[in-house]
Amino acid sequence: MPLLNILRYPDPRLHKVAKPVTVFDARLKQLVRDMAETMYEAPGVGLAASQVDVHEQLLVIDTSDAQDQLQVFINPEIIWASAEKKVYDEGCLSVPGVYDDVERPAQVHVRALDVDGKEFTVEADGLLAVCIQHEMDHLKGKIFVEYLSPLKRNRIKAKIIKEEREHQRDKGKLAAR
Secondary structure (H helix, E strand, O other): OOOOOOOOOOOHHHHOOOEOOOOOOHHHHHHHHHHHHHHHHOOOOEEEHHHHOOOEOEEEEOOOOOOOOOEEEEEEEEEEEOOOEEEEEEEEOOEEEEEEEEEEEOEEEEEEEOOOOOEEEEEEEHHHHHHHHHHHHHHOOOOHHHHOOHHHHHHHHHHHHHHHHHHHHHHHHHHHO
């Protein structure tokens, strides 16, 4: 299967709010497989359906070193978050090459559905807690750079727009040959 296209910040489609998944069928299972393949190839540890322009409440996450512990969260909701906060250096497949500190609850409990529509809960801390919260933000139309100062956010946006313009210019030069 070809890899899915990951939307890049500041694409406005990244700000669309995802709808709950209501149909658990072969299409959903294929989307999960395609998202996992895309995430691993990128390489990343998490990917929200919103990042591949599918605005449904679906996350794939694998924080294992061996990349062999895929977790799928459909219609996830945080049912408890610790008062203790922790700062992590976050990055995002939609904001390539950019990393910065974001403060989030250190632990979360999440209720979600699996690909068959069966409910489960997960108690997460460390990287998994960060990843779940980061990816759930995508489902709400929020990107991690929105936690940063307006100055940092504007610099990141300008840098990415410039890189994209240069990429398009270089592609045009190759096509003209």
